[in-house]
Amino acid sequence: MVSACVTGATGYVASELIKQLLSKGYSVKGTVRCPVDSPRVQHLRDTAQSSSGSLDLVQVPDLQQGAKALDTALANSQYVFHVASPYRFDGDPDLDIVQPAVRGTKAVLEAAAKQKSGVKRVIVTSSVCAIHDAYRKQQPKHEQYCEDDWNEVSESPAEAYWVSKVQAERTAWRLAGELGLDLVTILPNFVLGPIISEQQAGAISVGFMKRVLEMEATKDFKGGWIFSDVRDVAAAHILAAQNTAAKGRYIVSQPQ
Numbered sequence: 001m002v003s004a005c006v007t008g009a010t011g012y013v014a015s016e017l018i019k020q021l022l023s024k025g026y027s028v029k030g031t032v033r034c035p036v037d038s039p040r041v042q043h044l045r046d047t048a049q050s051s052s053g054s055l056d057l058v059q060v061p062d063l064q065q066g067a068k069a070l071d072t073a074l075a076n077s078q079y080v081f082h083v084a085s086p087y088r089f090d091g092d093p094d095l096d097i098v099q100p101a102v103r104g105t106k107a108v109l110e111a112a113a114k115q116k117s118g119v120k121r122v123i124v125t126s127s128v129c130a131i132h133d134a135y136r137k138q139q140p141k142h143e144q145y146c147e148d149d150w151n152e153v154s155e156s157p158a159e160a161y162w163v164s165k166v167q168a169e170r171t172a173w174r175l176a177g178e179l180g181l182d183l184v185t186i187l188p189n190f191v192l193g194p195i196i197s198e199q200q201a202g203a204i205s206v207g208f209m210k211r212v213l214e215m216e217a218t219k220d221f222k223g224g225w226i227f228s229d230v231r232d233v234a235a236a237h238i239l240a241a242q243n244t245a246a247k248g249r250y251i252v253s254q255p256q
Helices: 012-023 039-049 067-074 093-114 160-179 198-202 204-213 230-242
Strands: 003-006 027-032 054-059 079-082 121-125 183-188 190-192 227-229 248-252
Touching: 003 012, 012 027, 012 039, 012 054, 012 230, 027 039, 027 067, 039 054, 054 067, 067 093, 079 093, 079 230, 093 121, 093 160, 121 160, 121 230, 160 183, 183 230, 190 230, 227 230, 230 248
Parallel strands: 003 027, 003 079, 027 054, 079 121, 121 183, 183 248, 190 227
Antiparallel strands: none
């Protein structure tokens, strides 16, 4: 049985990823901040019961701290999917968004390096926020934005989330090189799609679409949005793990 670890297991993308991994018969370990018997993880247990794979949840209260719990989660995992990252627009931009993203990424890659003999590949969930800034002030290197582009203009606090994705991904690539890890990064656009847990109805991206759909008919929806389906995002992670030829960065997005 192929084994994998997924960080941030209760998250929107991570839950869908675990669902697809389990359907393919993977043995999955998922990290959660809450106790493993919390109602917040019941949707994951329900998914596991109806699948051909197996699921083991490991409580890691704070990825930034690393610790033995993270080592336990990664033990015997052939693939490490680091999906967990702060997705919020409140709080202190540096302390609550940027630093946790960078330190969490650092802790996961360092934990993977401890078990390098068994880990075939690390897949990190980045974002198109690491490609371009919020208002696309930075011009693409080619005709349109692609994996060659790096966001070099976003600044905190105005675009703290964008900064967090840039710094976290750059940290991942630096450490992968230093520690000798095989790394692939997935960069989804704004993620929407089906939810598999009621608690995910409050997620930022899902909540955004809900507000748009419930908007008064007299109000205009301004701006253009480019999306990615959460099912496609999860599938891209798995392809990045399974395809030995995969390397570098991969954007997941509907056409512009």
